[in-house]
Amino acid sequence: MAAGPPKFSDGEAYERMMGRWSRVAGEAFLDWIALSPGLRLLDVGCGNGAFTELLVERCAPSDVQAIDPSEGQLAFARRRPNASAVGYRQGVAQALPFGEDRFDAAVMALAINFVPDPQHAVTEMARVVRPAGLVATYVWDIAGGGFPMEPIRRALDETGVPTPLSGTDVTRTDRLRDVWAAAGLDDVASERIDVRISYPDFDDFWDANTGPRNTVSNAVAALAPANVEALKARLRAALPMDSNGRVSYGAVANAVRGRVKAATR
Secondary structure, three states: OOOOOOOOOOHHHHHHHHHHHHHHHHHHHHHHHOOOOOOEEEEEOOOOOHHHHHHHHHHOOOEEEEEEOOHHHHHHHOOOOOHHHEEEEEOOHHHOOOOOOOEEEEEEEOOHHHOOOHHHHHHHHHHOEEEEEEEEEEEEOOOOOOOOOHHHHHHHHHOOOOOOOOOHHHHOHHHHHHHHHHOOOEEEEEEEEEEEEEEOOHHHHHHHHHOOOOHHHHHHHOOOHHHHHHHHHHHHHHOOEOOOOOEEEEEEEEEEEEEOOHHHO
């Protein structure tokens, strides 16, 4: 999530790229934070609502609010089956439109690396959560090569096409823990989430990862046709592929959680 032009504005394209990954990672994250039923929940940087939908399905909350800067993403989120149970609104993490103690937990899924000031955002999340309430996030381990688009990014880099990604530093576990501690949160803990996904064939992998507009897919789009074919050939040789052409590989997310101190009120 970010102030200014959103990184992703096409909710449908983002779903094709990240939906299958974010659902599996989100399930593991929710298992780890173990939210009780009946809580008031805030999803910060909700994007197209993939994780928000999981909150509704898995956690039986009494209230769910979700914000994102992209109206395009929110439009997709509002078409999801459980959208009527969620209060979707446009907003940014650095200025949450809620009062203190409004929620029992605030979560941010795969978004903190897009926030210009992660420390400010986490402090805001803590502000709107009640004392002893939970503040948590998970994010792809970009710094450690755990991003789902890493195979394409690496192949581009090997051909001399750099693809620097946003907020790499804050995707490290130690940096996340530092941000949570600096926000005054107690009982800070972290977790590694390993995810493995399969694509039915190379074409599905390629189409899913080059559809949304982002740093990696923009670099691919700028290549000459012959260079695109060369990149595909490099990926076909490098990707784990079974005898039926199914592509399977893993990604890694880093998660962190903490509790709001009663003394901060």
